[in-house]
Amino acid sequence: MPKSEITLSRTHRTALVGCLVGLCAVAVAPFFLDTYFTNVLIRTLLLAAVVMTVDILWGYTGILTFGQSAFFGIGAYACGLVFTHYGFGPGWALGGLALALGSAAIVAAGTGWLAFFHGSSPIYASIITLALPIVLTQVIYSGGSYTGSSSGLSGFPTYFWSLEVWFWIAGSFLVSTTTAGWLLVRSDFGRVLVAIRENEDRSAYLGIPVSRIKTMLMVFAAMVASVAGFAYAAFSNVVAPELAGFQLGTELLIWTALGGRATLLGPVFAAIGIDTMSSWLSGAMPFIWKLLTGIAFVGVIVALPRGLAPLISGLWNRLRPQRHAIPFEANIVKASATRMLQGSFGDAPPLRIEGLSRRYGSLEVLSGVNLVGKGTELLGVIGPNGAGKTTLMRCISDGKERTTGTLYINNVEIASSSPQQVVGLGVGRSFQNTNLFETLTVSECLKLARYRIDGTSLFSRSDTIALPQPSLDILQATGLDKKLSEQTQNLSHGMKRGLELAMVLATEPSVLLLDEPTAGLTRPERMAIGSVLTKLTREFGLCIVLIEHDLDFVRAISDRVVVLHQGAILMEGTVEEVVASDLVKAVYAGHKEEEVA
Numbered sequence: 080m081p082k083s084e085i086t087l088s089r090t091h092r093t094a095l096v097g098c099l100v101g102l103c104a105v106a107v108a109p110f111f112l113d114t115y116f117t118n119v120l121i122r123t124l125l126l127a128a129v130v131m132t133v134d135i136l137w138g139y140t141g142i143l144t145f146g147q148s149a150f151f152g153i154g155a156y157a158c159g160l161v162f163t164h165y166g167f168g169p170g171w172a173l174g175g176l177a178l179a180l181g182s183a184a185i186v187a188a189g190t191g192w193l194a195f196f197h198g199s200s201p202i203y204a205s206i207i208t209l210a211l212p213i214v215l216t217q218v219i220y221s222g223g224s225y226t227g228s229s230s231g232l233s234g235f236p237t238y239f240w241s242l243e244v245w246f247w248i249a250g251s252f253l254v255s256t257t258t259a260g261w262l263l264v265r266s267d268f269g270r271v272l273v274a275i276r277e278n279e280d281r282s283a284y285l286g287i288p289v290s291r292i293k294t295m296l297m298v299f300a301a302m303v304a305s306v307a308g309f310a311y312a313a314f315s316n317v318v319a320p321e322l323a324g325f326q327l328g329t330e331l332l333i334w335t336a337l338g339g340r341a342t343l344l345g346p347v348f349a350a351i352g353i354d355t356m357s358s359w360l361s362g363a364m365p366f367i368w369k370l371l372t373g374i375a376f377v378g379v380i381v382a383l384p385r386g387l388a389p390l391i392s393g394l395w396n397r398l399r400p401q402r403h404a405i406p407f408e409a410n411i412v413k414a415s416a417t418r419m420l421q422g423s424f425g426d427a428p429p430l431r432i433e434g435l436s437r438r439y440g441s442l443e444v445l446s447g448v449n450l451v452g453k454g455t456e457l458l459g460v461i462g463p464n465g466a467g468k469t470t471l472m473r474c475i476s477d478g479k480e481r482t483t484g485t486l487y488i489n490n491v492e493i494a495s496s497s498p499q500q501v502v503g504l505g506v507g508r509s510f511q512n513t514n515l516f517e518t519l520t521v522s523e524c525l526k527l528a529r530y531r532i533d534g535t536s537l538f539s540r541s542d543t544i545a546l547p548q549p550s551l552d553i554l555q556a557t558g559l560d561k562k563l564s565e566q567t568q569n570l571s572h573g574m575k576r577g578l579e580l581a582m583v584l585a586t587e588p589s590v591l592l593l594d595e596p597t598a599g600l601t602r603p604e605r606m607a608i609g610s611v612l613t614k615l616t617r618e619f620g621l622c623i624v625l626i627e628h629d630l631d632f633v634r635a636i637s638d639r640v641v642v643l644h645q646g647a648i649l650m651e652g653t654v655e656e657v658v659a660s661d662l663v664k665a666v667y668a669g670h671k672e673e674e675v676a
């Protein structure tokens with residue numbers, strides 16, 4: 080059996096064992112607890128499940144959300160409203176639960192649509208999620224006798240099961256959702272979430288639908304929170320605006336931070352510990368308990384900015400006998416019948432630009448650019464600093480960048496397509512600055528690049544990555560094929576550039592935009608990359624647009640050269656024509672604009 084299969088089954092086995100241990104603990108715990116603590120723990124276990132969703136959203140995906148309390152409140156009020164105003168019984172309970180799930184999903188989808196549009200900043204999403212509980216609380220306040228206004232609803236008919244039964248329901252819910260969350264963050268999809276957190280723009284330029292993934296994640300997290308809220312209302316027989324409020328939303332974040340972001344179990348245990356302790360302190364020291372918890376919170380954040388879980392796992396790793404983890408070994412194979420390997424993208428020129436301009440306020444960075452990039456052609460774009468070369472790349476790879484003009488990729492107008500949609504049209508872009516996912520391994524990065532074509536697994540890790548031949552060539556030329564389980568932050572600069580190129584090629588582009596791909600590389604590394612690029616045009620029919628300052632490199636590999644100067648095309652021709660041109664020499668010598676014109 081290959082190693083990777085052992086790792087894969089290990090993950091699921093660990094999840095199964097963890098789930099069973101958790102369920103056993105839940106089954107026996109009520110027999111060791113008094114009534115007061117059982118009561119407190121039922122609420123705490125339900126809130127811990129909500130904290131787990133906050134950790135997936137914030138810790139793993141980087142969405143700082145204050146809004147999970149709103150979904151908890153939606154679930155609680157769905158229960159309170161249905162049981163108070165409409166009816167009580169199994170049918171009504173199921174109807175209320177469906178209402179909770181549906182309302183939470185719709186509100187979360189609306190919030191995601193508002194917060195995660197292409198180009199929105201993370202702080203914008205935080206402000207939207209901050210507004211959500213505030214708005215919802217106001218809606219509850221203005222609901223009069225229907226919502227119970229500031230007093231909420233209480234005394235409605237519900238299931239008055241014993242505390243043990245409610246404890247088992249809350250505990251099983253927490254254990255099952257946490258097991259699912261644990262498998263999710265360890266799966267291939269979990270790596271996609273980390274990639275979005277680490278470098279959202281780069282993820283989009285690999286064709287990953289960042290906004291859609293974030294919105295879907297928010298919808299599922301909201302649904303889990305709403306079920307917890309529904310169960311809490313049915314158990315406690317009380318709903319109040321505070322359940323949907325901003326204060327609870329902030330507490331959920333604090334518990335996540337204290338437990339340790341992106342550790343999943345840390346925030347879950349922190350929620351259980353802190354909420355239980357707070358309940359005890361509020362009874363034992365009613366006047367100073369908030370001060371004490373505040374001081375403890377500040378102390379932990381200052382001393383342990385990454386939370387408690389990394390400290391505890393560090394201590395545990397020191398104490399237990401050293402065991403070497405089996406690294407996750409990916410099996411790289413050649414992708415069969417890829418579009419690239421067929422070497423054909425039809426008769427139309429892969430890239431056509433007509434009348435392109437880009438303004439930043441009153442500054443016109445590009446004006447009236449017309450350009451055609453043919454298949455099997457390496458088009459060098461040169462020009463002095465600030466000429467507009469990178470802006471040109473940005474306009475080709477993002478439909479919302481340009482001010483005017485029309486762009487076609489393989490005869491399809493890009494209109495106002497987002498970067499991931501432009502990747503779908505066949506554009507691959509590498510960046511001027513090496514732009515990778517620092518904590519992911521080489522194989523995880525390559526798998527990300529195949530997301531658009533091969534999809535991803537939600538609850539498991541696949542050990543096989545199918546790559547097109549040019550990606551395999553780059554891996555071999557740079558030695559990356561021997562470093563598949565290495566984190567990218569440990570790679571040399573040359574290897575990082577190589578990996579970036581291999582990732583872009585893994586998306587199977589027909590138009591490849593390269594912004595100084597050999598900057599900072601040694602001569603042998605430049606030669607290796609140069610020969611791969613030449614092969615890409617000759618054998619695979621790609622249209623490559625290459626920005627370079629190294630004129631010798633451009634001369635060695637380009638079929639045609641375009642000179643940009645002050646946002647306009649100054650000259651276009653063969654390498655020899657451009658190099659011999661007095662106009663170009665004058666531009667590079669820094670002569671005044673009038674002299675050049």
Ligand SMILES: Nc1ncnc2c1ncn2[C@@H]1O[C@H](COP(=O)(O)OP(=O)(O)OP(=O)(O)O)[C@@H](O)[C@H]1O
Pocket residue numbers: 439442444462463464465466467468469470471
């Ligand atoms: N977001 C922005 N807002 C305002 N001005 C910008 C913005 N981005 C670029 N510019 C300006 O546009 C001009 C062209 O920038 P660009 O990065 O495209 O040049 P370049 O030819 O790629 O230069 P280099 O070779 O130094 O990378 C510069 O004057 C730059 O200051």
